[in-house]
Amino acid sequence: MNTKSFSRIAIGIRPVIDGRTGGVREELEEQTMRMAHSVASLIQHNLRYSDGAPVQCLIADTCIGGVQEARAADEKFARANVGATISVTPCWAYGSETIDLDPLRPKAIWGFNGSERSGAVYLAAALAAHNQKGLPAFGIYGQEVQDKDDDTIPDDVGRKLLQFARSAIAVAEMRGKSYLSIGSVSMGIAGSIVNEDFFQSYLGMHNEYVDMSEISRRIHLNIYDDEEYKKAQAWLQKHGKEGTDFNTPQMQLSREKKDDIWRFVVKMTLIIRDLMVGNPKLAELGFTEEAFGHHALAGGFQGQRHWNDYLPNGDFSEAILNSSFDWNGIRQPFVVATENDSLNAVTMLFGKLLTNTAQSFVDIRTFWSPESVNRVTGVKLEGPAAGGVIHLKNSGSVALDSSGEQMIGGKPSLKPFWDITEEEMLRCLDATTWHPAHQGYFRGGGFSSHVLSRGGMPITLSRLNLIKGLGPVLQIAQGYTVDLPEQVHRMLDDRTDPAWPTAWFAPIITGKGAFKDVYTVMNSWGANHGSFSYGHIGADLITLASMLRIPVTMHNVPEEQIFRPSAWLAFGIEEDYVGTDYRACSTYGPLYSSRR
Numbered sequence: 001m002n003t004k005s006f007s008r009i010a011i012g013i014r015p016v017i018d019g020r021t022g023g024v025r026e027e028l029e030e031q032t033m034r035m036a037h038s039v040a041s042l043i044q045h046n047l048r049y050s051d052g053a054p055v056q057c058l059i060a061d062t063c064i065g066g067v068q069e070a071r072a073a074d075e076k077f078a079r080a081n082v083g084a085t086i087s088v089t090p091c092w093a094y095g096s097e098t099i100d101l102d103p104l105r106p107k108a109i110w111g112f113n114g115s116e117r118s119g120a121v122y123l124a125a126a127l128a129a130h131n132q133k134g135l136p137a138f139g140i141y142g143q144e145v146q147d148k149d150d151d152t153i154p155d156d157v158g159r160k161l162l163q164f165a166r167s168a169i170a171v172a173e174m175r176g177k178s179y180l181s182i183g184s185v186s187m188g189i190a191g192s193i194v195n196e197d198f199f200q201s202y203l204g205m206h207n208e209y210v211d212m213s214e215i216s217r218r219i220h221l222n223i224y225d226d227e228e229y230k231k232a233q234a235w236l237q238k239h240g241k242e243g244t245d246f247n248t249p250q251m252q253l254s255r256e257k258k259d260d261i262w263r264f265v266v267k268m269t270l271i272i273r274d275l276m277v278g279n280p281k282l283a284e285l286g287f288t289e290e291a292f293g294h295h296a297l298a299g300g301f302q303g304q305r306h307w308n309d310y311l312p313n314g315d316f317s318e319a320i321l322n323s324s325f326d327w328n329g330i331r332q333p334f335v336v337a338t339e340n341d342s343l344n345a346v347t348m349l350f351g352k353l354l355t356n357t358a359q360s361f362v363d364i365r366t367f368w369s370p371e372s373v374n375r376v377t378g379v380k381l382e383g384p385a386a387g388g389v390i391h392l393k394n395s396g397s398v399a400l401d402s403s404g405e406q407m408i409g410g411k412p413s414l415k416p417f418w419d420i421t422e423e424e425m426l427r428c429l430d431a432t433t434w435h436p437a438h439q440g441y442f443r444g445g446g447f448s449s450h451v452l453s454r455g456g457m458p459i460t461l462s463r464l465n466l467i468k469g470l471g472p473v474l475q476i477a478q479g480y481t482v483d484l485p486e487q488v489h490r491m492l493d494d495r496t497d498p499a500w501p502t503a504w505f506a507p508i509i510t511g512k513g514a515f516k517d518v519y520t521v522m523n524s525w526g527a528n529h530g531s532f533s534y535g536h537i538g539a540d541l542i543t544l545a546s547m548l549r550i551p552v553t554m555h556n557v558p559e560e561q562i563f564r565p566s567a568w569l570a571f572g573i574e575e576d577y578v579g580t581d582y583r584a585c586s587t588y589g590p591l592y593s594s595r596r
């Protein structure tokens with residue numbers, strides 16, 4: 001992305017120490033600094049930014065024994081674009097004098113579980129100070145006692161440090177970036193009514209808008225890189241497989257018209273990307289203003305109906321941009337929401353920032369109970385599909401990675417772009433057929449990406465909704481993609497548009513609440529759309545939501561994986577995990593609230 005001129009977000013590490021000189025402090029200096037270095041090294045070795053570079057950590061110049069050193073660290077961090085902090089300590093230190101007071105930076109504290117001196121005492125004192133001041137912080141305290149010269153990070157501590165850091169980086173990455181709406185509201189879909197207050201107060205993001213006519217202008221005035229356009233065309237000749245035209249013969253467009261549409265949608269793709277992140281090549285061509293782009297970390301394309309009723313739809317552009325590759329090779333995926341559903345774009349953005357993988361935009365289309373499947377196909381669903389499945393099927397576009405043709409340990413998966421091989425990219429392309437769009441819905445034509453997600457992939461379906469009087473809420477359902485028997489898949493898929501991408505989803509059922517059964521998951525979904533991300537990332541989504549103060553309305557994440565700021569426990573009894581979260585989020589209010 002064209003954000004080179006912006007400095008990277010870093011995580012600031014704060015070694016906190018007992019400030020009593022004349023014996024105590026001196027004895028602790030080295031151990032405390034070593035803790036800071038081992039945390040920095042853990043993060044740098046395990047986490048990456050969206051472009052694949054390792055996450056940077058910055059350690060305070062000195063150990064922090066009091067307020068002077070705390071503010072000196074602040075100053076260093078402010079200059080270096082530090083977006084979150086982790087304080088570490090093996091000992092007692094002066095709680096409220098040493099903590100990070102910046103209200104906008106997510107913060108965690110690791111208190112070393114030792115017996116000679118106890119980091120736990122500081123941890124508890126510092127967390128109490130944070131909570132008393134309304135600055136929520138994550139507490140990390142290892143399960144097992146460590147000896148004072150043990151510099152290792154125990155597994156449980158490491159897991160929490162990384163869970164915190166992944167979300168903290170996501171929070172910091174969003175701040176100051178834009179959501180770009182291309183067009184406005186698609187067919188009355190509420191998620192495409194962009195809510196500026198939400199973007200600004202909860203995510204620290206800005207909203208940018210262009211009319212869809214801007215795409216048309218750039219196509220007509222040749223405001224795109226023609227060299228890249230030719231490269232893309234040649235690549236498509238080789239790798240783009242056109243599929244069956246499912247329109248009735250009278251509705252089918254001529255070959256000539258279809259070829260025109262191919263040319264058009266490739267240009268649209270370059271233009272949507274350029275609108276989002278800019279393109280220095282445009283400046284060379286004399287289009288200096290267009291070269292900037294809109295600083296967009298996510299975007300959406302309205303399409304229906306003002307554009308699609310007479311021009312080619314966005315299916316191809318969205319599918320390619322959301323994928324981890326194109327004619328330029330393997331690269332980080334963009335986030336482009338269908339139907340300009342900005343709330344689904346945010347859900348996709350959360351998933352992308354937490355995992356660095358391509359996200360799959362889906363319509364939550366049909367609950368197929370075992371009885372309905374049996375009635376229609378005569379087949380009794382078995383195995384993971386036995387309780388019924390939810391048909392996830394976007395109206396024509398999905399990241400090609402969703403095919404599951406990338407492998408981890410020989411199993412279908414979606415990987416960060418730096419782990420995807422050339423061969424896996426080709427397999428994803430091979431698993432995709434581009435079908436002429438349904439003429440009833442898309443009079444202007446287009447090419448829908450037909451991708452069937454392979455079964456057996458752990459996925460997390462999520463969705464952000466806005467509720468007046470309450471604010472944003474997040475829904476999370478972990479589960480698996482499933483392979484239905486071939487003839488069952490065909491019969492069910494053919495009842496709707498077979499040109500569109502499909503995933504059969506079996507959420508993990510707990511027997512309780514919204515996860516009573518598959519029907520209840522479907523019935524509890526708060527909108528027509530959702531986004532799925534590879535892996536069971538519900539715990540990370542919950543941590544991220546707590547940093548942003550977005551309550552989670554439903555989830556099936558095991559209790560032991562949940563990690564939120566320590567203050568959350570003060571808001572209610574554990575059994576009532578949803579209510580506790582609501583009370584905490586509403587007390588703190590959005591992270592970038594003007595109330596502060």
Ligand SMILES: C[C@H](O)[C@@H](O)[C@@H](O)C(=O)CO
Binds near residue numbers: 394529
């Ligand atoms: C083609 C159809 O109109 C779809 O676009 C529509 O059903 C949706 O995707 C709604 O989410």
Ligand SMILES: [Mn+2]
Binds near residue numbers: 338362
């Ligand atoms: Mn839709």
